[in-house]
């Protein structure tokens with residue numbers, strides 16, 4: 001993508017992210033209509049839908065030949081990443097949005113022919129914008145991030161995990177996760193995949209492992225993390241397929257390799 005086009009796309013997208021975020025923040029105490037999707041804990045609110053619709057209208061009007069891959073149904077039905085694709089999660093961390101009124105984010109990644117060009121993760125209630133442009137670095141507001149710490153020891157590492165690692169699973173059955181949790185300094189769960197990616201990029205978390213995430217959970221985070229020298233793979237260390245659901249391992253390359261070799265692949269040897 002041409003640098004000046006990337007710049008103007010970045011500026012439009014940034015304006016829309018901040019505007020949508022301000023609207024959510026200003027209406028955080030208004031009554032919500034809450035529905036459930038795949039199960040009683042899989043929540044969606046009118047704010048998720050309205051925010052996605054806001055972006056969809058703006059994008060379609062300004063860039064009629066671009067595509068949208070998004071969670072709540074206002075995007076396109078895509079079978080390829082050809083062209084320019086906006087990968088959007090209007091509210092990542094809906095459960096946090098509903099129950100905690102904090103720790104949720106707008107996640108937006110812009111790809112051209114499958115290559116990440118622009119990423120935004122907006123922590124709405126804290127008014128903190130993580131952003132990245134391909135080849136130009138990643139930022140937390142106006143502060144440049146990175147590079148990720150290449151030499152963190154497992155004993156000094158904090159990993160983000162979630163309760164899915166307590167459910168039946170090969171890595172749990174074979175005690176891989178339990179051994180890993182015992183070895184590292186600590187674990188955390190924040191409840192927004194996008195923010196969890198941003199924290200790895202910021203260097204306040206050393207790795208993030210999650211079971212099944214959708215493209216819009218990870219689209220922006222992959223771009224942000226790459227700009228600080230981090231890597232995103234599946235749990236097994238393989239490449240992520242952006243149009244599908246993936247298990248996710250976001251980390252610095254060295255720590256990621258170490259955990260995959262010493263723990264994840266352990267049961268397979």
Ligand code: 2AM
Pocket residue numbers: 038041042043089091092093094095162191192193194212213214217
């Ligand atoms: P969401 O809030 O946009 O649905 C919660 O651990 C994280 O996992 C959030 O980023 C959440 O995104 C994501 N997630 C993905 N699939 C989910 C599901 N079926 N139920 C709940 N959270 C899901």
Ligand code: CA
Pocket residue numbers: 042043044071094
């Ligand atoms: Ca959801």
Ligand code: CA
Pocket residue numbers: 089091092093193216217
């Ligand atoms: Ca999400």
Ligand code: CA
Pocket residue numbers: 048071089090091092093094
């Ligand atoms: Ca969402």
